[in-house]
Amino acid sequence: xxxxxxxxxxxxxxxxxxxxxxxxxxxxxxxxxxxxxxxxxxxxxxxxxxxxxxxxxxxxxxxxxxxxxxxxxxxxxxxxxxxxxxxxxxxxxxxxxxxxxxxxxxxxxxxxxxxxxxxxxxxxxxxxxxxxxxxxxxxxxxxxxxxxxxxxxxxxxxxxxxxxxxxxxxxxxxxxxxxxxxxxxxxxxxxxxxxxxxxxxxxxxxxxxxxxxxxxxxxxxxxxxxxxxxxxxxxxxxxxxxxxxxxxxxxxxxxxxxxxxxxxxxxxxxxxxxxxxxxxxxxxxxxxxxxxxxxxxxxxxxxxxxxxxxxxxxxxxxxxxxxxxx
Amino acid sequence: xxxxxxxxxxxxxxxxxxxxxxxxxxxxxxxxxxxxxxxxxxxxxxxxxxxxxxxxxxxxxxxxxxxxxxxxxxxxxxxxxxxxxxxxxxxxxxxxxxxxxxxxxxxxxxxxxxxxxxxxxxxxxxxxxxxxxxxxxxxxxxxxxxxxxxxxxxxxxxxxxxxxxxxxxxxxxxxxxxxxxxxxxxxxxxxxxxxxxxxxxxxxxxxxxxxxxxxxxxxxxxxxxxxxxxxxxxxxxxxxxxxxxxxxxxxxxx
Ligand SMILES: Nc1ncnc2c1ncn2[C@@H]1O[C@H](COP(=O)(O)OP(=O)(O)O)[C@@H](O)[C@H]1O
Ligand SMILES: [Mg+2]
Numbered sequence: 001x002x003x004x005x006x007x008x009x010x011x012x013x014x015x016x017x018x019x020x021x022x023x024x025x026x027x028x029x030x031x032x033x034x035x036x037x038x039x040x041x042x043x044x045x046x047x048x049x050x051x052x053x054x055x056x057x058x059x060x061x062x063x064x065x066x067x068x069x070x071x072x073x074x075x076x077x078x079x080x081x082x083x084x085x086x087x088x089x090x091x092x093x094x095x096x097x098x099x100x101x102x103x104x105x106x107x108x109x110x111x112x113x114x115x116x117x118x119x120x121x122x123x124x125x126x127x128x129x130x131x132x133x134x135x136x137x138x139x140x141x142x143x144x145x146x147x148x149x150x151x152x153x154x155x156x157x158x159x160x161x162x163x164x165x166x167x168x169x170x171x172x173x174x175x176x177x178x179x180x181x182x183x184x185x186x187x188x189x190x191x192x193x194x195x196x197x198x199x200x201x202x203x204x205x206x207x208x209x210x211x212x213x214x215x216x217x218x219x220x221x222x223x224x225x226x227x228x229x230x231x232x233x234x235x236x237x238x239x240x241x242x243x244x245x246x247x248x249x250x251x252x253x254x255x256x257x258x259x260x261x262x263x264x265x266x267x268x269x270x271x272x273x274x275x276x277x278x279x280x281x282x283x284x285x286x287x288x289x290x291x292x293x294x295x296x297x298x299x300x301x302x303x304x305x306x307x308x309x310x311x312x313x314x315x316x317x318x319x320x321x322x323x324x325x326x
Numbered sequence: 327x328x329x330x331x332x333x334x335x336x337x338x339x340x341x342x343x344x345x346x347x348x349x350x351x352x353x354x355x356x357x358x359x360x361x362x363x364x365x366x367x368x369x370x371x372x373x374x375x376x377x378x379x380x381x382x383x384x385x386x387x388x389x390x391x392x393x394x395x396x397x398x399x400x401x402x403x404x405x406x407x408x409x410x411x412x413x414x415x416x417x418x419x420x421x422x423x424x425x426x427x428x429x430x431x432x433x434x435x436x437x438x439x440x441x442x443x444x445x446x447x448x449x450x451x452x453x454x455x456x457x458x459x460x461x462x463x464x465x466x467x468x469x470x471x472x473x474x475x476x477x478x479x480x481x482x483x484x485x486x487x488x489x490x491x492x493x494x495x496x497x498x499x500x501x502x503x504x505x506x507x508x509x510x511x512x513x514x515x516x517x518x519x520x521x522x523x524x525x526x527x528x529x530x531x532x533x534x535x536x537x538x539x540x541x542x543x544x545x546x547x548x549x550x551x552x553x554x555x556x557x558x559x560x561x562x563x564x565x566x567x568x569x570x571x572x573x574x575x576x577x578x579x580x
Contacts, residue, residue, distance in 0.1 A: 193441065193442050194441055196444045196445065196446065197440055197441050197442055197443060197444065197445055198432055198438040198439075198440040198441075198443075198445040198448070198451075199438050199439060199440055199441045200441075200445070201425070201428075201429060201432065201438075201445050201446075202429075202432070202438040204421075205418055205421075205429050208418040208419060208420060208421065209416060209417065209418050209419070211380070211416060212412075212416045212417065212418065212487075213401075213429070213433075214380070214399070214400040214401045214404075215378060215380070215400055215401075215404060215409075215410055215412075215416075216404055216409070216429060216430040216433045216487060216488075216490075216491055217401050217404030217405045217430075217433035217434055217491055218401055218429075218433045218438070219399070219401045219402075220401070223438060223439075226439065
C-alpha cells in the first residue's frame with residue numbers, strides 16, 4: 001500500500017489532470033458563479049448540489065493534508081464529518097443553537113477524536129494503519145446508531161441552522177454557499193502555509209523517508225500526530241457545515257463508503273497538490289450526480305471506475321502492482 | 327568523564343539464528359578515524375544500526391560521551407551529536423538536494439512546530455545547508471531533484487546530510503558502494519578533509535581508503551571482533567588475512 005501510494009505520488013500533482021493555473025481559475029470561476037446561475041436559470045438545485053460539493057471539497061482538502069502530504073492513508077476520515085455534524089445536531093436538540101458554541105465544539109470534538117485515533121494508529125504502517133482508522137470510524141458509526149435520543153439509525157432532523165446572533169443568517173442559501181466557499185478557500189490557503197512551513201516539511205519528510213527523518217533527528221511521530229489532529233479539526237468543520245446544509249444528521253454521514261469517496265476525490269485530484277482535492281471533488285460529485293440519474297448504483301461504479309481509468313492512464317494497474325510488490 | 331567519545335560493552339544482536347553482533351566491545355577516543363572491515367554479512371551495518379539507535383540491542387551497553395544511550399531512540403541520538411549515512415542510499419527522493427540537507431539542519435534547529443513561515447526562505451536553514459552541500463562539492467546541484475542526481479552525487483549527498491546535523495560522531499556505512507574509480511578518489515579526498523574535525527567510524531570495503539585514512543581498524547567476522555588495532559598490525563595479522571584480506575586480494579580488491 002505504501003508503495004502504491006508512493007507510485008501515486010510520482011504522478012502528483014495531477015492524476016487525471018495537471019491542476020494548472022488555468023484549470024484552477026476555471027474551477028474557481030465556476031464555483032463563484034454558481035449562485036448567479038441558480039438564480040438566473042431558476043435552478044435552486046444547482047445551489048444545493050454545489051454547496052454540498054464545496055463542503056465535501058473542504059473535507060477532501062483536510063484529508064489531502066495527511067494523505068497527500070503526510071502519506072497517512074486514513075480510511076476513516078468520514079468519522080470527522082459525523083462528529084462535526086452530530087456536535088451541531090446534539091447541541092441544537094439540547095437547546096443550544098448558537099454557532100459560536102456549535103462550531104467550536106464540532107471542531108474541538110473532531111480534533112480530540114483525531115488525537116486519540118492518531119495516538120493509537122500512527123505507530124502502525126500500511127494496511128494496519130488503514131484498518132485501524134477504518135475500525136475507529138465504524139465504531140463512531142455504531143455509537144451514533146445507538147443514540148436513540150438523537151434519532152438512532154434514522155437520524156435527526158435539525159430544526160434550525162446555527163445562529164450567529166445577527167452576524168450572518170445561514171438560512172439565506174446564497175450567503176451560506178459563499179460562506180462555505182470562503183471557508184474552503186481559507187482552508188486551501190491554510191494548507192498551503194502549513195505544507196511549506198517547517199512543520200509541513202517535517203511531515204512531508206516523514207512521508208518520503210521516515211527512517212532517514214529519524215536518523216537526522218526528527219521525532220516524526222509527534223509531527224504526524226499534530227497534522228492528523230489539524231486534518232480532523234478541519235474535517236469536523238466540514239461536518240458542521242454539512243449538518244447545517246441538510247438540516248439533518250444520521251450515521252450514514254460517516255459510513256465507511258463515504259471515507260472511501262473522500263479518498264477517491266483526493267487521489268483523483270492529485271495527491272499532495274493544493275487545489276487537487278477541490279478539482280477531484282467537483283469532478284467526482286458532478287459525475288456521481290450525472291450517473292445517479294441513470295442508475296441507482298452510481299456510487300458503486302464511479303469510484304472504482306475513475307480510479308481504474310486514472311491508473312490506466314498512468315502506467316496501468318500492472319505498473320501499480322509491480323511497484324507495490326517490494 | 328572518560329576520554330572515550332564512544333564505548334560499547336558486550337553489544338549483542340541476533341536475527342533468528344544469526345548472531346549479527348556478538349559481544350562487541352569498541353572504544354573510540356575523540357578525533358579518531360576508526361575503520362570497521364569484514365566480509366559481507368559480518369554485521370557491519372548491524373553495528374551501525376545499533377549505534378545509531380535504529381536496531382535495539384539485545385544485550386550490552388552503548389555509552390556516548392560518558393552517558394548511557396543504549397535505550398535512546400534514533401532521533402534523540404542524532405540530536406546528541408551522532409550521525410550516520412546509509413549503505414543503501416536513503417534520501418528524500420522527490421525533494422531537491424538543498425531541501426534534503428536543509429531538513430537535516432532543521433532537525434537540529436529547535437522544534438518544528440512552526441506552522442506559518444516558508445521554511446524554504448528561512449536563511450538560518452538554507453545557508454548552513456548550502457555550506458554542507460558545498461562541502462561535498464554539490465553546490466551546483468542544489469536545486470536538482472534528488473531522484474535526478476547520479477548515483478555518485480547521491481552518495482555525496484548522503485554524507486552532506488549527515489554532516490549538516492553537526493555531529494560529534496559520524497558513522498559512515500560503505501560510502502564508496504557502487505562508485506567508479508574517479509568518484510571513489512573524490513570520496514576519499516572528502517573523507518580525508520572530514521577527518522580533521524570529527525570522530526569517524528567508517529565501514530568500507532575499499533582497503534586502499536581504509537589503510538590510507540584509518541587510525542585504527544576493527545575486523546568483524548560473523549558478528550565477532552577478530553582483531554582491532556593499528557592498520558599495519560591488522561595488515562600483518564594472519565587471522566585477518568585468512569578471514570578477509572586474503573580473500574579481498576584474491577579477488578583483486580586488495
Ligand atoms: N533485519 C534483519 N533481519 C534478519 N537478518 C538480518 C537483518 N539485518 C541483517 N541481518 C543478518 O545479519 C547478518 C549481518 O548483516 P549486516 O549487518 O547487513 O552485514 P554487513 O553490513 O557486514 O554486510 C547477515 O547474516 C544478515 O543476513
Ligand atoms: Mg552492510
